[in-house]
Amino acid sequence: MEKIECKNLHKEFKGDGTSTVALNNINLSFQKGEFTAIIGPSGSGKSTLLSLIGTLDKPSNGTLTYDREEILKKGKNKIADFRFKEIGFIFQQFHLLPTLTALENVLTPLFARKVPYTKIERAKEVLKQVGLTDKLDSLPSQLSGGQQQRVAIARAIVHKPSWLLADEPTGNLDTETGERIYELLKELNELEGCGVLFVTHDPVLAAKASRIITMKDGVVLSDKEGVSS
Amino acid sequence: MIRFIWQNWWRRKDRFILLIIGAFIVSAGLTYLIGLSETNKGTVVDNLQQRWSASYDIVVRPKGTRSVTEDKKLLEPNYLSGMNGGISIEQYEMIKDIPGVDIAAPIAMIGYANYEVNFGEVELSEEGLYRKKTTVTINNGIDEEKNSFNSYFPNDVWDVMNKGPEYGVGAPILDFSIGGDSLLAGIDPEEEAKLIGLEEAIIDLGSSRYFEDTDGYHFNEERVYHEFPIIVNQHAYVDKIEEISFELLDLDITEENADEVMETVKERGGGSYLDTLDGELVESFSSSGIETFHAFVSKMTGVDWKTGEVHVEEVVELDNEEYVSPMREDGVTGIVYKPSPLKYDEISSPYIDRWPYSYQLLPFRNGENTVGVYRNKESFREPQLMAANYVELPRIKPNWIGFYDPSNLSISIDPTTELPMETYRPATAEYVMDSDGNPMNPPKIVKPTGDPYNFLTDPPGMLTTIEVAERLLGEKPISAIRIKVTGVTDLSEESQAILEKVASEIEKRTGLITDITLGSSPQLALTYVPGLNGESDIGWLQQPWVNIGSSISIFKETKIGFSGIVASVIAVAIVYVWASGIVNLLARRKEFAVLLSIGWRPSRLNQLLFIEASLIGLFVAFISWVMLGFVYISSEVSISFERFLSTGLFGLIVYLLGSIIPMIMARSISPYEAMRSGEISGKSKRLFQAKGINRMAINHFIGKWKRSILSVISIALPTALLAVFLYITFRLRGIMYTSLLGEYVALEIGPTHYIAIIVALIIAILTTAEIMWQNVSERREEISLLQSIGWKRWSIRRLILAEGVFSGLFAALIGFTIALMIIWGLYHAFPAEEIGFILMTGLIPVFIGVLGTILPAERAVRIVPNRGMGGNISNRKAVEKRLKWVVISTSLLIFGTFLFTMVRVAPNIEHANSNVEVEQVFNPTEGSVEKIDREEPISSRDESANSYEAPSDYLIELHTGENSESKGWGGVLFYEAKEVESSMPPPEPGMKNIAIEFNFEIRDTMSYHMRPDHHFTLIDGEESYHPVDIKIIETIGWEDEQWLHGIQDGRMHAVLEFTVHDSIDNYGLLLKNGTLGDGIMVKFEK
Ligand SMILES: Nc1ncnc2c1ncn2[C@@H]1O[C@H](COP(=O)(O)OP(=O)(O)O)[C@@H](O)[C@H]1O
């Protein structure tokens, strides 16, 4: 998948009589291989945008096309299949399954999926890639925050997605660790050629991206080239 | 996948243990309720249906044959045997034609036929005056009655011809002839065979057979007798011994001085003088009633009684001897007496709790015109003769064709619980109290005496056909017709409706009266039997009577009660499974969202949930099967394969059904939830401002109302049913406890119900715990916040517990409403009287709410600020190993306990059943007497006060010189007893007098039963004595010489006189009445 396009994207949350407009008229397109940072104050709709792009949620209005295909019109299982094929998610809270070891966590996306590679080998490979060869059998509770996030990244890339979506991946980490995670994402972007979309509060990190999108109150304030490109 | 699930369980051990406990309880509960007690339930209802089913559904009787006892819907046992005629053959034919009548079996009680057996003749060699002494000893179960009768005759010394009775001698009667009476009844062979299987009960002995069409009635014109076929009851019920002895009188009489001697005899009083003379035994012969009957049978059949061999015995030969009385010629005999009913008068029972119904027998006073033996005497029934004149009495020649064994009839053969409605067995009666109200310990079984007008009816001993009955009795020979209706198979309202239709049709067409007997149950009634002809009264008999049609409603209640309980347990189990499934889902919601966001298909989540449910379900099934199997092997409970299979499958199904709701809920999980941090459902509703702990708890309770409802329902359901069940039990006890049926139901069903409720309540505790656990987990941030702002642990605990209390209160409210609704629905009654205990059951939910919350609350207070839930997920080897052991041993412990209880409980269920059976076969009513005793402490105390059992522990024990004050009873009563000089005249040798003076003073406001003659006994080891004399010196507040009232400062000062064996040195004076528990014992020791 080469290109994601958002047209007139609109997202509204309704509940208890009130309604919050999280995204308003977003028009963006993303190319595979881009390294995009999304910044903006809290509540500006970054996560919402990311979840729409990652097919975790559906827009209230507007269209999202993936190589011209409107995946969101399909059934839930089809969407899930699409997610499996194309998208890897990284969360601010890591969201590892507490009852599974690092290796098992990395394996979860491959569960009951047919893949052309050996699952265990692949999982070990990606864990090696994120530098965690010695922590395969550790439970998340036995890992530091940075290590947990690296497991989460391994999990996000184990199924070789074309896109990596990261919602404040460094938010819960100290600057130094955050930096390293950032480097890891950058490396993945360069080595695997997958498109990376990441939300961050850290202007220093954002500045390093090839494209920087600034949001506020559900609208895109600016969309400009970063330093690295 | 399974590995994934397993990891998820295994690494959350606390939750896992909860899950396993739940699975164990559910499986144990189901095993017990479905696997084991379902059997039990089956047997209760089936047993009742079979055991107490009469062979007939409707009984038709002539008008005016209803006794006073039927006002209370009570029939005396074997009421059929006391009836005589009233229904014509024509009416019988009419009834047979009524649609729906399947069997119509008439019975005609004809009368008592004599039979006599000649056992031979005495051989007298010496001349002289002889005495023939006939002694009849009859044991009626209460005591032995001995009657002897002397006759005198001369042998070869004096000619008795033309001599008057004043000489006291008569013609020689040398035979040993012994006879008896047997009730002859007419039946319709075909219908009787259909109704009770009479044909099958025919004994295969010699030529013994059932009636055939060719068996006809014949009237011998020439010698004037009725000749007809009979079949004979194999059993003789009368316990009697008849002894005939011949004695040579010690009187010097020869042919020469005979006239002289006989004149002296005459002068000295004839027979009464001869009675005083000693005699030398020449020959004697005795035969019991049974032997006589068997000899009679042998004579009739020419077949040996036991071996069945054809024999030619002396008896038969001797029968051909020249001396034959006219009545006995060629087996011709007569019928003198007709059966007649007993007359009762209703009286109030002396022990109303035990015997709600009590009657008094009204003896019949015979006048001048009555036949010989009864003339101017009293009898229990009115004697009725077959004919007014002796010569008109029918002469009969019954031709034996067969024997029947009544125990092989297809009628209920259960003496305790049998419905005494069939005529084929003597009515059972137990002598339970003498006329003074002293209980018999143990009660004596009363036996029939063979007297046609005794209070116990004999079953018919000979059966012939209705045709014969008509010839002998005339136009209306039938006394009752027993009807079996097509389509009536069980106790149900439909059956009742069918029967009512048929019954009213019979009444309409024939004008006879009908009673529906289906659903009747035995009812113990107490009958007071007076003494006849000035003799002292006999006392109180306990007999199972027939309580007509009382069972149907009870069956309904029982069935509803039981299936309701089982249903509720199952409902609670399902609610629990749902609750735990939902809680499980809530706890893992975010996890699931993450799984979705990383590309899991939603269907995979459902699959996961389903497999999880199946695994626990299979586990439950497996546990159930293991338990059942273990119970099966270790006790003799038989479990049908289907039941075995279904018990396990049921558990599986409950869990699979339980996975449906979480599966539906899982569909609504959006992968987007993974993106959101913090609380999942931020939308809890708030009604009150969060001021104070209780307010906060209420807010939370209402905020999470959906899950709160789950826990409320799971608590409310069993509570409501508990209340309803208690109500039904109380009702059953109140209304029916004194009936055998009520007792049976109460005994059989109670424990199972309670266990079911306990299981349900435990499950409810678990449900609450699960839900509260989840609540606590979700609020861990809130709680750690509260802790960090300085809340004390106790406050946090209270916050969580308060929520449990609210669940409980809510559940109580709902449970109470449901209970009232059910009670209203069942009885259309508001349980005003029982409202107290129904409200009391409201405490249980609160208790359960709290109990279910304790664990989560403890968990809450252990939440350390800023530390996540990750604390209990560990992978360190040592911890892992230790926890493994903890889990394994916990599971084993739980499993073992359950297995143990099951094994213990299961045989008990069976015992409860078999006990009843065994009891019924061997020991009729004793069991039930004891059973009632336990329920009736007062009367049992009364009873043991009079029984001679070795004294054990007493309420108060005093020694010579002590009084109640020295034992700390001074505030309640004052009692002292001391030995004084007896003022009685010296007793007979070997005995001595003891006088005891006592003071009894009530010091509070209690009333005491005080009858010195009854309540004081002098006890010496095994022996006990009642006072022979009482001198009241002073008494205050003694009402009716029975009750001493504390309010009136009741006191008694009296001297008791006892006459005891000389050898007694150490003895005790026991004061025991219904109000003093085990009594007060004063020990006198030398
Ligand atoms: N599920 C939801 N329900 C209601 N409002 C929501 C929901 N998710 C997001 N919002 C609202 O949408 C806006 C955008 O939120 P979000 O995309 O999370 O912002 P950001 O990630 O930039 O902090 C916020 O005002 C937030 O409150």
Ligand SMILES: [Mg+2]
């Ligand atoms: Mg965000």
